[in-house]
Amino acid sequence: MFNILTLNKIAAVGTSRLGDNYAYGDDVQNPDAVLVRSAAMHDMQFEDNLLAIARAGAGTNNIPKDVCSEKGIVVFNTPGANANAVKELVIAGLLLSSRRVMEGADWAKTLKGNGDAVGKMVEKGKSQFVGPEIKGKTLGVIGLGAIGILVANCAVALGMDVIGFDPFMSVTNALKLNPAVKLMKSGEDVMVNCDYLTIHVPLTADTKDMVDADMIAKMKDGVRILNFSRDGLVNSTAVLEAVKSGKVAKYVTDFATDDIIGEENIICLPHLGASTPESEDNCAIMACDELKEYLENGNIVNSVNYPALSLARTNTENVRFCVMHKNVPELLKKVLSEVKGNVENMLSKSRGDYAYAIIDVAGGNPENAAAIAAIEGVIRVRAI
CATH class of the missing domain: 3.40.50.720 (NAD(P)-binding Rossmann-like Domain)
Structure with missing residues (x-):
């Protein structure tokens, strides 16, 4: 079950796409992700379990992107939706x-x-x-x-x-x-x-x-x-x-x-640019789809702070390690040494000071995530 905190009203046409494995609302505690439109987030404290923030709109000035990058929180936006x-x-x-x-x-x-x-x-x-x-x-x-x-x-x-x-x-x-x-x-x-x-x-x-x-x-x-x-x-x-x-x-x-x-x-004018029902629906749909894809599969589309990276899951029995880390030499080699098992598919990409890798391991053990997380320069690890 994923918990999604909504800081603004998000069109139901978007949230209805999340499915039964999601709880969402403006009173959700310890969220795994946040859906936001214009609410200011710079003074918010982010718990360690927060994985992503999706802005239902293009601009992300209301989100502390540098803090999110350091904590391994992916920030999404919805370019083109409005x-x-x-x-x-x-x-x-x-x-x-x-x-x-x-x-x-x-x-x-x-x-x-x-x-x-x-x-x-x-x-x-x-x-x-x-x-x-x-x-x-x-x-x-x-x-x-x-x-x-x-x-x-x-x-x-x-x-x-x-x-x-x-x-x-x-x-x-x-x-x-x-x-x-x-x-x-x-x-x-x-x-x-x-x-x-x-x-x-x-x-x-x-x-x-x-x-x-x-x-x-x-x-x-x-x-x-x-x-x-x-x-x-x-x-x-x-x-x-x-x-x-x-x-x-x-x-x-x-x-x-x-x-x-x-x-x-x-x-x-009072910031009316995206104030149409069609635009709000488009933004909500795109933001919710981005969150769902990342939370369930680790794929990143339309992030403003981490690289775009998507890898199809060819075998659902494999353990998928999603690793956020500093963009430094030899670090990925250290990560691979800790995944054990057989690496069947892998993608890695960097963006500025940060990098992201998706590693599908046959016979992998989710508990190995702790050993990967202990590597200096690794910011966050998820085993899906």
């Missing part, structure tokens, strides 16, 4: 940044009570809400992952010229990208050549404040900036000053902060 939901909101934000729809809607509310005069008042006042079309304009997309590609392709379909940059774009993603999208040599090349800019990268030390006062100064006058990725990618002080000066025509973000709420030509 991509369409975010793409649709980005396209809405793109239009809102250009056409003064929200301002016009707010103004229209003030006409309430004017009876038959409303029509004439609308015709007289609508000119103050004129905004340009996006067709024929240049959209810059920084980050061409699951969401960025969908946004770029959709913008092409809407008649925009699209330029983009992603230093880590996979071959798979490259094949999904519309060939009309022009790839640039750097993020700066994108930012200084676009009329509209949208950012789709994780928040890291390298990407924090990537749009700051210096970068904004290099952009086109009247550029319109969208941030539906992470708070902190755009320096709010810099963008507020640029909006007030007219350098930036509009800033639309899914991350409301006190300093920019209510400011003219800034639209703040």
Whole structure:
């Protein structure tokens, strides 16, 4: 029996896939795994039996990944599960940044009570809400992952010229990208050549404040900036000053902060990107499937701190040793010396300072896990 702690509401379409061998809920004690959406976990104490954390969403800033890596806790996310939901909101934000729809809607509310005069008042006042079309304009997309590609392709379909940059774009993603999208040599090349800019990268030390006062100064006058990725990618002080000066025509973000709420030509949304029932279902299904596969078979798919590694189980009578260890020379050789029995299948892969091995042993003894765990550099061992 596996115990799963849910820190946020997880769609039942996901948890129903776990099966009878699982107990889950927000009151589970000593969990083997955690399912989470946005709940902050940095101040939580993790018991030694915690094996995995699955984030039903793409971002994992709410999870202490370094601590988890040291303790042999696999952190999963669900890349692409909410991509369409975010793409649709980005396209809405793109239009809102250009056409003064929200301002016009707010103004229209003030006409309430004017009876038959409303029509004439609308015709007289609508000119103050004129905004340009996006067709024929240049959209810059920084980050061409699951969401960025969908946004770029959709913008092409809407008649925009699209330029983009992603230093880590996979071959798979490259094949999904519309060939009309022009790839640039750097993020700066994108930012200084676009009329509209949208950012789709994780928040890291390298990407924090990537749009700051210096970068904004290099952009086109009247550029319109969208941030539906992470708070902190755009320096709010810099963008507020640029909006007030007219350098930036509009800033639309899914991350409301006190300093920019209510400011003219800034639209703040309450982090609605993944807030669709379809997205929540997709994320829940993927997160639960990832946890189940890891807990039952030791296979890792979509981890942000340990290497992706999957090995089919060809003989269920074999003992499967799942070994997390530091990525140091000769350590795996020491591990193999302790498994005893006949090694029928094995896979090993590293990711930065950490490595993971799955070893299927015919005639293996689960009790040998203790001897493997005693090897210096081994972080965690499971015998399944």
